Amino acid sequence: MLEVRDISKAFGGLKAVDHASLDVKQGEIVGLIGPNGAGKTTLFATIAGFHRPDAGTVAFDGKAITGLAPHRICAAGMVRTFQITQPFAGISVRENIMVGAYFRTADRHLAAREAETVAAMVGMDDQLDRRGADLTVAGRKRLELARALATGPRLLLLDEVMAGLNPTEIVEIVGVIKDIRAAGVTILLIEHVMQAVTSLAERVYVLNQGRMIAEGTPAAIAENPQVVEAYLGPGAAKVLRA
Secondary structure (H helix, E strand, C coil), X not given: CEEEEEEEEEECCEEEEEEEEEEECCCCEEEEECCCCCCHHHHHHHHCCCCCCCEEXXXXXXXXXXXXXXXXXXXXXXXXXXXXXXXXXXXXXXXXXHHHHCCCCCCHHHHHHHHHHHHHHCCCCCCCCCEHXXXXXXXXXXXXXXXXXXXXXXXXXXXXXXXXXXXXXXXXHHHHHHHHHHCCCEEEEECCCHHHHHHHCCEEEEEECCEEEEEECHHHHHCCHHHHHHHHHHHHHHHHHC
């Protein structure tokens, strides 16, 4: 479904991504992990059209999308969330989600119905009339997810959707992501919460200093000495092996 080949992206003298490749098959949940500053978000942004790569190619459903604008990639069926959530503070949760739904329809009533359907999927159906400014961190994370889902993606790129959540909220979001996949959406996620990666991902890629250093099942990644040294440490590796 997604084929990323030898993507490189530099900012001045800093090479943020260095010949990185990955694949995501339809129906999978695939994890992308690595230390802070490894280039994960830059790679996501390049795949989704927010950065133009210096080298390499991106294909979605067998069609080249390298360098296309984000709205055209979204129209093709791939959308990303953002690590730092920025809801429209002065409007309701319903209206925030409708912003995503308007990508597919100009009809306000249809957009509102879609917003209600998506809100139920992410567990926000009882918060539709709350203002974006009044949401908790967990609520903002769910809203970011809902707004992306409202565009009707077939592939969803999630950038640290569990950052800042407590253990109970993480368990709830893991359940939401599983439901989204069950509804037919393929998922590629950046995540630092190793227990969530173990619960969700069939395969994991590891990025370090802009380069892919490993790929495999969570259990196989946990046994990789290079990954343990670069990122996991013995504690996180034990979680992945569990």
